[in-house]
Amino acid sequence: MHVPELGEQYADHRAQAHALELGMWLFLASEILLFAALFTLYAAYRAMFPDDFIQAIRHNTLAYGTANMYILLTSSLTAALSLCAVRRNRQRLTAGLLAATAAMGVAFLVVKGFEYADHFHHGLSPGPYYRSLDLPTFGANRFYTLYWVMTGFHALHVTLGIGVMVFMTAHALAGRYSADHHTRLEMGTLYWHLVDLVWIFLWPLLYLS
Amino acid sequence: MRDVSINLATFVALLVLATASLVVGMLLKTWWLGLVIGLLLAAVKAHLVLWNFMEMAKQPFRTHLMAGVSVLLVVLLISLTVLDVVTRVRDGDKPRPAPNESFYVR
Secondary structure, eight states, rough: OOOOOOOTTSSSSHHHHHHHHHHHHHHHHHHHHHHHHHHHHHHHHHOHHHHHHHHHHSOOOHHHHHHHHHHHHHHHHHHHHHHHHHOOOOOOOHHHHHHHHHHHHHHHHHHHHHHHHHHHHHHHSSGGGGGOSOSHHHHHHHHHHHHHHHHHHHHHHHHHHHHHHHHHHHHTTTTTTOOOOOOOHHHHHHHHHHHHHHHHHIIIIIIII | OHHHHHHHHHHHHHHHHHHHHHEEEEEHHHHHHHHHHHHHHHHHHHHHHIIIIIGGGOOHHHHHHHHHHHHHHHHHHHHHHHHHHSSSTTTTSSSOOOOOOGGGOO
């Protein structure tokens, strides 16, 4: 059984796991603050241009956003189940569930890629590159600038999350996680759930109403 | 086995809530009502993910406190910003007339 290295400042693995967990929650809180700034900008501009924002939301392809919502919810389930599997020492099942999570992350990015291409084709680009003839308003320009920044940051997080999932899949296959030692796997799945949490709020704001 | 069934039940609840958000978003014509309901459903979904998938339920009180304070600060940040924007004097609004001298005499 693989036992992770114990930092010299820790009395035992339990203390090390506690410190890692608290550190991860603090990191997640700082990530939420990053997205909070973007949500605040969205709220301010929406309060300034409510009609333009509604027109722009109706212009977005609901099917793309909804497909990605269901993909990320399913990926959160597989990430959560991987934790259940490792607690039962089911190494191969853990690796399979982590790989499925990474695959769904890739599927999310593929759908996003189709949507981005669609937007480029219709001139719905950010900032000064905005060329839409259907929505030639300043408010719609603001909406699509925010749309690109928010979904772009989120896609960056998904990409990082896929990297984490692939890394953990390799470690699970190498038998580096066990029922007693899997704190790093817990940290990785927490990060993936954060990606899901952000999309849960982006979806209604950018696609629904 | 219990944690697996909790995760599966959470997933089903999330699917139902997501579908409810979709139906509300498509059917409601009043945008602000759709937005409020959509955000409320999103908050419930986020709570389910945090509590069950992220196992916040098993975390100590200090982690609950940290998460709660973070959410409160984010809500304050967004609501105060929106309040500032919606209460600003618009270009078309006339400025208030200056009070005359009798206003200052007690």
